[in-house]
Amino acid sequence: AQSVTQLGSHVSVSEGALVLLRCNYSSSVPPYLFWYVQYPNQGLQLLLKYTSAATLVKGINGFEAEFKKSETSFHLTKPSAHMSDAAEYFCAVILQGSGNTGKLIFGQGTTLQVKP
Amino acid sequence: SQTIHQWPATLVQPVGSPLSLECTVEGTSNPNLYWYRQAAGRGLQLLFYSVGIGQISSEVPQNLSASRPQDRQFILSSKKLLLSDSGFYLCAWGSAAGSPLHFGNGTRLTVT
Numbered sequence: 591a592q593s594v595t596q597l598g599s600h601v602s603v604s605e606g607a608l609v610l611l612r613c614n615y616s617s618s619v620p621p622y623l624f625w626y627v628q629y630p631n632q633g634l635q636l637l638l639k640y641t642s643a644a645t646l647v648k649g650i651n652g653f654e655a656e657f658k659k660s661e662t663s664f665h666l667t668k669p670s671a672h673m674s675d676a677a678e679y680f681c682a683v684i685l686q687g688s689g690n691t692g693k694l695i696f697g698q699g700t701t702l703q704v705k706p
Numbered sequence: 707s708q709t710i711h712q713w714p715a716t717l718v719q720p721v722g723s724p725l726s727l728e729c730t731v732e733g734t735s736n737p738n739l740y741w742y743r744q745a746a747g748r749g750l751q752l753l754f755y756s757v758g759i760g761q762i763s764s765e766v767p768q769n770l771s772a773s774r775p776q777d778r779q780f781i782l783s784s785k786k787l788l789l790s791d792s793g794f795y796l797c798a799w800g801s802a803a804g805s806p807l808h809f810g811n812g813t814r815l816t817v818t
Contacts (some may be wrong), residue, residue, distance in 0.1 A: 624806050631814065691755060693740070699750075
């Protein structure tokens with residue numbers, strides 16, 4: 591069965607520093623991959639998605655992620671952290687060929703702290 | 707444009723009381739609908755999903771049930787709440803296989 595692993599439940603960076611949030615997936619077929627952001631007591635907002643087109647995906651708020659099949663990874667990056675980036679980030683996967691269910695399987699989440 | 711509404715935003719209920727959370731989607735037809743739960747300090751767990759009216763699939767055994775009486779309405783229910791039902795409940799919709807899900811703002815349920 592497919593799964594998603596996010597390495598590091600908490601990541602702390604200084605404002606202006608590089609943000610790197612790690613995500614690895616396990617799947618026997620290429621999946622659809624997503625990153626979501628969640629601010630306190632709110633729903634999830636889609637940051638970006640990979641659906642087997644370009645391997646480098648650009649999203650909102652300056653975030654991007656690169657799909658690396660050889661490493662089964664989909665890490666999220668941002669060159670320069672902003673205080674407003676402090677939130678919880680979720681990596682998620684939909685297995686291709688799962689029919690019409692469209693079920694998203696989420697990683698455990700990574701809380702990003704941005705220090706001034 | 708499509709929108710998703712979820713209510714109430716917060717709810718405090720005693721153990722043993724019933725529950726009804728409602729979710730509606732506007733601006734699309736025949737969406738896939740989902741209920742997720744997010745417990746404190748944990749990720750999101752898929753509880754139920756529906757690909758059409760009256761079609762409900764349960765992902766985990768639990769004290770909750772779901773119904774889809776109309777195309778764009780999804781209801782999460784319980785006859786008797788347990789303390790372990792506390793959490794943040796999120797409704798979501800999707801339009802096609804492989805498309806991202808769009809989430810409501812969630813309901814914070816506290817069972818006392």
